[in-house]
Amino acid sequence: MNIKITGTGSYIPKVITANADFDNHEFYNLDGTGFPQDNKTTIAKFKAITGIEERRYLEENLNTSDMAVIAAQKALEDAGTDPETLDYIIVAHNYGDVKHESIQSDTVPSIATRVKYHLRIKNPKCVGYDVLFGCPGWIEGLIQAQAFMKAGMAKKCLVIGAEALSRVVDKHDRDSMIFSDGAGAVVLEETEEEGGILAHESGTYAFNEANYIYFGKSNRTEAPDDLRYIKMNGRKIYEFALMNVPAAMKTCLENSGKSIKDLKKVFIHQANEKMDEAIIKRFYKLHQLEAPKNVMPMTIQELGNSSVATVPTLYDLVVKNKIADQQLEKGDVVMFASVGAGMNVNAIVYQY
Incomplete structure (x- = not known):
């Protein structure tokens, strides 16, 4: 089953x-x-x-x-x-x-x-x-x-x-x-x-990283002091993501029994275009390869970063042929991967 x-x-x-x-x-x-x-x-x-x-x-x-x-x-x-x-x-x-x-x-x-x-x-x-x-x-x-x-x-x-x-x-x-x-x-x-979820990897890094994303007061000092907003340390997050996400993706792929050459698409959290590109580049570099063109569908240009919604929305759009030059065929091996507050990292290898 x-x-x-x-x-x-x-x-x-x-x-x-x-x-x-x-x-x-x-x-x-x-x-x-x-x-x-x-x-x-x-x-x-x-x-x-x-x-x-x-x-x-x-x-x-x-x-x-x-x-x-x-x-x-x-x-x-x-x-x-x-x-x-x-x-x-x-x-x-x-x-x-x-x-x-x-x-x-x-x-x-x-x-x-x-x-x-x-x-x-x-x-x-x-x-x-x-x-x-x-x-x-x-x-x-x-x-x-x-x-x-x-x-x-x-x-x-x-x-x-x-x-x-x-x-x-x-x-x-x-x-x-x-x-x-x-x-x-x-x-x-x-x-x-045939297919489905083949492997997963997940982790929480909190010893030094717990507060990279947090709730804080406005940057405008005159704003009401009792209001709180989403805040993040962008530089720390970028460095953390490049260090930990590619490694988690590599472990997940190894546990799936699939080769990097089997991987058709990577549905990665739409956090930041440059960061996502760097993650994919480093992931393939861990396998002594260059990232193929079109392996990483992107929606961040038009849809921004909607947190937990980015990966399932991106997957839905690709499955339904709503993103140009991004299609899936039965049997294709793909990966879901994300990083965010916690700091949390996870990945899934999935056969479509």
């Missing part, structure tokens, strides 16, 4: 925010001092490093749980699955439901419970819970779902990654331009079909 993704779905918010929309922002350094250059220079440097030209923000009347429901409905329809037959609903997020212009995160009931409610599932044996694991949360959800199946505790799971980072960004922080919103979902099932 193999464990495979039988359906995919995603929700890409309608509100498009371009880089030019940040021209009128007042950016400050972490210590409250102003930037020496004008915003056009700041934005140009930002694009050169991250590759981001625009990002998506969810509509004012929606929350993280709403996006999760829409992505879930699409995945269930794609799989032809009756929601009542689900054993688990696992939702990866980090900040819960934060209403437009609110300062509170709402996580009770859990996002998974809200998804189950809106799907109108009556079966009490369909268990819903949330995963807080930084940006790698959706991949970790897949790893957990697989474990339930291998243990005989489940046959069918819905795994969702949903996040609304636009609700927790500090508009006076240059890093706010990275973040975006979205949701992606898959149905994972036991099947006789």
